[in-house]
Amino acid sequence: MEDGMIKVTVIDREDERHELVAPTDMNFNMMEVCKSYELPVEGTCGGMALCASCHMYVLTDHELPEPSDDEEDMLDQAFFVEDNSRLGCQIKIHEGLDGLEVKLAPVGE
Numbered sequence: 474m475e476d477g478m479i480k481v482t483v484i485d486r487e488d489e490r491h492e493l494v495a496p497t498d499m500n501f502n503m504m505e506v507c508k509s510y511e512l513p514v515e516g517t518c519g520g521m522a523l524c525a526s527c528h529m530y531v532l533t534d535h536e537l538p539e540p541s542d543d544e545e546d547m548l549d550q551a552f553f554v555e556d557n558s559r560l561g562c563q564i565k566i567h568e569g570l571d572g573l574e575v576k577l578a579p580v581g582e
Contacts, residue, residue, distance in 0.1 A: 525551035527561035552581025
């Protein structure tokens with residue numbers, strides 16, 4: 474993998490695996506990476522942790538920062554929340570996330 478790029482895997486809602494390459498030097502987050510590959514992640518609020526449309530499950534044991542109060546509040550209102558639930562907009566892309574694997578959460582009604 475070239476410098477400044479990492480590989481992440483996203484499992485969509487049909488259980489299809491997508492191997493993605495993400496830049497570490499553009500201040501992207503997982504929501505933006507998913508959107509750039511046209512995966513079904515809404516990101517309605519534009520990454521401000523004001524909605525839960527980028528809700529995903531972290532499947533690997535990468536060390537992530539603790540969720541902010543705003544992220545916790547949004548997850549409290551989301552459907553199908555699990556212990557490994559995070560908002561994709563709050564997972565900032567950096568070298569330490571190489572190999573990260575996430576699954577998109579089901580959409581609530």
